Amino acid sequence: MRDMKRITNAAALSVFWFAGLTTVVLLGAVILYVFVNGIGHINLAFIFTRPHGVNAEGGIWPMIVATLYVTGLAMLIVTPIAVLAAVYLAEYAVQGRLVRTIRFAADTLAGVPSIVMGLFGLAFFVEGLGIGFSVLSGALALSFLMLPIVMRTTEEAIRAVPKYIRWGSYGLGATKWQTVSRITIPAAMPRIITGIILATGRAVGETAVVIFTMGTMIFTPVLPTDPGRSMTVHLYQMAMEGINLPAAFGTALLLMVMILFFNLSARWLLRRNRRMQG
Amino acid sequence: MNHTLAELQSGVAPAADPTVKIAVKGLDFFYGDFQALTDITCDIRDNAVTAFIGPSGCGKSTFLRCFNRMNDLIIGTKHAGLITLDGQDIYAPGVDPVDLRRRIGMIFQQPNPFPMSIYDNVAYGPRLHGMKKKADLDEVVETSLKRANVWKEVKDILGRGGLTLSGGQQQRLCIARVLAVQPDVLLMDEPCSAIDPTSVQKIEDLMAELKSSVTIIIVTHNMQQAARVSDETAFFLQEVMGEPAMLVEFGRTAEIFTSPKDKRTEDYITGRFG
Ligand SMILES: Nc1ncnc2c1ncn2[C@@H]1O[C@H](COP(=O)(O)OP(=O)(O)O)[C@@H](O)[C@H]1O
Ligand SMILES: [Mg+2]
Numbered sequence: 164m165r166d167m168k169r170i171t172n173a174a175a176l177s178v179f180w181f182a183g184l185t186t187v188v189l190l191g192a193v194i195l196y197v198f199v200n201g202i203g204h205i206n207l208a209f210i211f212t213r214p215h216g217v218n219a220e221g222g223i224w225p226m227i228v229a230t231l232y233v234t235g236l237a238m239l240i241v242t243p244i245a246v247l248a249a250v251y252l253a254e255y256a257v258q259g260r261l262v263r264t265i266r267f268a269a270d271t272l273a274g275v276p277s278i279v280m281g282l283f284g285l286a287f288f289v290e291g292l293g294i295g296f297s298v299l300s301g302a303l304a305l306s307f308l309m310l311p312i313v314m315r316t317t318e319e320a321i322r323a324v325p326k327y328i329r330w331g332s333y334g335l336g337a338t339k340w341q342t343v344s345r346i347t348i349p350a351a352m353p354r355i356i357t358g359i360i361l362a363t364g365r366a367v368g369e370t371a372v373v374i375f376t377m378g379t380m381i382f383t384p385v386l387p388t389d390p391g392r393s394m395t396v397h398l399y400q401m402a403m404e405g406i407n408l409p410a411a412f413g414t415a416l417l418l419m420v421m422i423l424f425f426n427l428s429a430r431w432l433l434r435r436n437r438r439m440q441g
Numbered sequence: 442m443n444h445t446l447a448e449l450q451s452g453v454a455p456a457a458d459p460t461v462k463i464a465v466k467g468l469d470f471f472y473g474d475f476q477a478l479t480d481i482t483c484d485i486r487d488n489a490v491t492a493f494i495g496p497s498g499c500g501k502s503t504f505l506r507c508f509n510r511m512n513d514l515i516i517g518t519k520h521a522g523l524i525t526l527d528g529q530d531i532y533a534p535g536v537d538p539v540d541l542r543r544r545i546g547m548i549f550q551q552p553n554p555f556p557m558s559i560y561d562n563v564a565y566g567p568r569l570h571g572m573k574k575k576a577d578l579d580e581v582v583e584t585s586l587k588r589a590n591v592w593k594e595v596k597d598i599l600g601r602g603g604l605t606l607s608g609g610q611q612q613r614l615c616i617a618r619v620l621a622v623q624p625d626v627l628l629m630d631e632p633c634s635a636i637d638p639t640s641v642q643k644i645e646d647l648m649a650e651l652k653s654s655v656t657i658i659i660v661t662h663n664m665q666q667a668a669r670v671s672d673e674t675a676f677f678l679q680e681v682m683g684e685p686a687m688l689v690e691f692g693r694t695a696e697i698f699t700s701p702k703d704k705r706t707e708d709y710i711t712g713r714f715g
Contacts, residue, residue, distance in 0.1 A: 325553070327549055327551050327553045328553050328555060328556075330511065330514070330547075330549065330553070331549070331553040331554075331555065331615065331618070332555070332565070333511065333514060333542060334509065334511065334542055334546065334547040334619070335542065335543070335546070335565065335566040335569060335618065335619065335622055336539050336540065336541075336542040336543030336566065336569065336570065336622060337539070337569050338539050341569055345565070345569075346555055349556070349557070350555070350556050
């Protein structure tokens with residue numbers, strides 16, 4: 164009987180261990196594959212020059228600029244809206260039907276396939292509002308994608324601020340707004356920033372939305388109304404049209420490094436915060 | 442001089458007695474449908490330490506939170522009866538609970554420094570209420586930390602995070618933070634139950650010094666502490682689960698501990714002294 168238990172236990176343990184190992188191996192394989200194929204192509208010229216020639220030799224500078232531009236702008240658009248909405252939901256709204264509806268809408272928005280969001284961006288921003296294929300259209304459409312992520316993480320971050328810390332503030336004669344703005348939001352800030360970074364990482368890797376809204380033109384955008392091609396779109400075209408596979412892998416590797424950087428900085432922020440508060 | 446129930450209910454206007462800081466008359470308190478307190482009547486003396494004792498769940502914290510209207514923050518609470526501070530009804534329509542809480546500071550069982558520097562923790566209240574000059578703030582921070590018996594330990598690390606201190610130091614930091622807004626009443630809800638003995642000693646010392654200028658109410662489960670620090674003691678009891686708690690006995694601490702009038706008080710105290 165006891166042996167049986169021990170065997171079941173060992174079996175379960177090895178299944179878990181195997182599943183965990185598979186995850187790590189898969190991730191490692193993907194990274195390694197892209198790394199091996201891409202690293203040979205990456206050098207300063209690849210990062211800092213324009214592509215030229217029929218096979219788009221040369222660098223991907225315009226795509227890097229367009230990618231950072233569109234995600235940065237999307238972040239600027241989304242942060243104030245999402246944070247204010249989350250503060251309202253967590254601190255002010257009477258918890259009831261309306262709040263549940265807003266939360267459900269946010270969760271559903273998060274689940275909308277990005278190609279649908281791209282189609283919407285094309286119809287609404289590019290054509291409807293007449294902004295045209297541009298960084299601005301792309302950023303607006305991307306902000307729809309980021310909004311629910313930032314909103315929900317912010318809401319949870321605010322709720323996670325302990326009640327007795329707020330009470331300390333109220334106990335000193337602080338008003339609700341003073342408590343929210345001087346205690347609750349600053350205390351939640353590291354986790355809010357983490358949410359923003361994760362959403363930004365998601366946006367950097369987004370393809371469908373930007374192909375519909377920013378276009379595919381190789382152009383180094385300066386104004387928000389300029390068009391551009393994101394790194395993901397470039398990667399797609401290089402690979403699918405068989406133009407330049409090594410350049411595609413080089414782009415892929417740079418993209419992965421960027422996203423890894425976002426995720427690592429989010430983790431670093433959380434850790435630092437835990438150390439400071441613990 | 443124990444106040445008998447008859448004395449307490451005789452209806453002497455509380456404002457007429459200048460030694461009374463807070464007067465409570467016939468207070469009932471409800472969390473939704475659950476009544477937590479029934480018909481509490483008592484006078485809290487000015488410039489004295491009053492201890493609230495009684496088993497867990499008998500409404501001591503609830504009662505304490507009535508004085509600074511902290512219960513207003515909990516949805517679904519309501520009360521009946523009268524509480525006056527210096528003769529003024531604190532639940533009167535014109536009273537802003539935010540102003541009231543400046544005058545009635547509160548210390549919680551769990552030390553709750555804000556996630557900011559020691560200096561900013563203490564300066565938080567004065568800044569809220571409009572103090573801006575660095576020199577003024579410096580002075581308030583120093584005086585408050587001194588009054589809270591923690592200055593020596595933190596004077597060289599004022600820029601460090603409040604949460605890096607030990608639990609006992611954090612609690613004294615919280616006391617300094619409250620003193621910085623110069624309250625005339627200090628509510629302490631089991632302030633010593635989560636901290637080290639050295640800090641407990643320091644807090645008991647500072648209470649003795651503060652009481653010439655501040656009226657203190659302390660909830661404690663430690664009978665020795667109640668006997669050491671308080672001038673008057675109130676014993677609360679919830680006799681039946683689900684029924685409201687009441688004030689069983691209230692009087693001079695020396696008398697409550699040596700010759701309680703009520704059998705239930707005696708049983709509780711002797712039980713707790715072991
Ligand atoms: N926020 C709350 N909501 C509902 N009931 C509460 C709340 N806080 C306390 N109570 C109830 O009120 C009673 C008194 O609690 P409390 O004042 O915390 O007692 P004590 O501080 O003496 O241990 C308990 O029965 C408790 O369950
Ligand atoms: Mg309590």
